[in-house]
Amino acid sequence: MSDPTPPPSSPAGLPGEYVLGTDQTELVRLGIQHRLWGDAAHALWRRANLVPGERVLDIGCGPGYAARDLAMIVGDRGRVVGIDESEAFVREYNRRSAEVLMPWAVALHGDVQALDAVLEAGGESAPFDLAYTRWVMCFVPDPEAVVQAAARAIRPGGRWCIQDYFAYSTMTLAPKDEAFTAVVQQIDRSWRDRGGDPDIVGRLPAMLERAGFRVTHLDIEHRIARPGDFMWTWPGVFWPSVLPRLVASGHITPEMRSAFESAWARASADPTRFCLLPPVFDLIAERV
Ligand SMILES: C[S@@+](CC[C@H](N)C(=O)[O-])C[C@H]1O[C@@H](n2cnc3c(N)ncnc32)[C@H](O)[C@@H]1O
Structure with a gap:
């Protein structure tokens, strides 16, 4: 994909670019x-x-990885409408929908905090039977606006499935490593400094109830990664994306980055180590 978005050294980010960026590394x-x-x-x-x-x-569909699965489930009698503030991701989503011949999966460009306006401008009308939101609410400065708009977009009896973080900074190398923990704390801080909340799931149930949803399911997906496992790749592909950004934004020093990279390399070569991953929470809310 040709991507006009800036390199990962843009600390403040540009309009349409969330804190982790939208470049090729992030797409992969x-x-x-x-x-x-x-x-x-x-x-x-x-x-x-x-x-x-x-x-x-x-x-907050991103380039549409989940949306294409959703589109296979709902089929050509259904519809999957994605919304994302990244033009590059929206282009990629629509390109792939056409490529895999699922034109009933479409993406609109816009801010999910102004959901109603984005749907209207894109000619897509509510109500929806189900909404899905994964790893988005933790980045949004005004999650209440998203919740209120989703309440208008989902039909009574419809469901909202959310997967997001609480206690993000519990991500830990085992045995514990100070250089690792110091950087995780700065990731947490950098999201907050851009208006996000890596503990957003703690606030969601009350927001949802206020907006006319009933939380019917809340559970935790707590996983570990071990060196050599596919799951070890997950944090592994995150560091090259996030570390340069943290240095550029002043959240960590180049020395902290080096100490972290050494700690990660040592752990990667040691099959007795493991990494406790940030817990992802599963939530289903029903529109009353
Ligand atoms: C970690 S990605 C998750 C993408 C997708 N939900 C997934 O699970 O693969 C976060 C996405 O949220 C989008 N995003 C963040 N804040 C947004 C906002 N205010 N409006 C629209 N999209 C936003 C980003 O552009 C990015 O695509």
């Missing part, structure tokens, strides 16, 4: 991430009883 990382966590997504959709023919809204 999101694909690997979907492979690794797709089982949890499918389990959640099954629990929410997603069926063929339904209309689905993918809020």
Whole structure:
């Protein structure tokens, strides 16, 4: 994909670029991430009883890895409408939908905090039967606006499946390593400095209830990665994307980066080590 977005050294980010960027590295990382966590997504959709023919809204869809799975489930009688603020990701989503001959999966460019306006401008009308939002609410400065708009977009009895973080900074190398932990804390801080909240799931149930949803399911996906496992790749592909950004934004020094990279390389070569991953929470809310 030709991508006009800036290199990862842009610390403040540009309009349409969230804190982790939208370049080729991030595009690949999101694909690997979907492979690794797709089982949890499918389990959640099954629990929410997603069926063929339904209309689905993918809020913060990225390049559409989950959306293409959703499109296969709902089929050509259904529809999957993605929304993302990254033009590059929206282009990629629509290009791939055409390539895999699933034109009922479309993406619109826009801010999910202004969901209603984006849908209207894109000629897509509510209501939707189900919405899906994964690893987006933790980056959004005004999550309440997204929740209120989703309440208007989902039909009564419709479901909202959310997968996101709480206690992000519990991500730890075992045995513990100070250089590793110091960088994880700065990742947490950098998201907060851009208006996000890596503990967002702690605030979501109350927001959802206020907006007219009933939380019917809340659970945790707590996983570990061991050197040599496919899951070890997940943090492994995150570091080249995030570390230069953290140095550029002043959250870590080049020395902290080197100490971290040495700690990770040592752990990667030692089959007795493991990494406790940040816990991902599964939530289903029903629109009352
Ligand atoms: C970690 S990615 C997750 C993408 C996708 N949901 C997935 O699970 O593969 C976060 C996505 O949220 C998008 N995003 C962040 N803030 C946004 C906003 N305010 N409006 C629209 N999209 C946003 C980013 O552009 C990025 O595509």
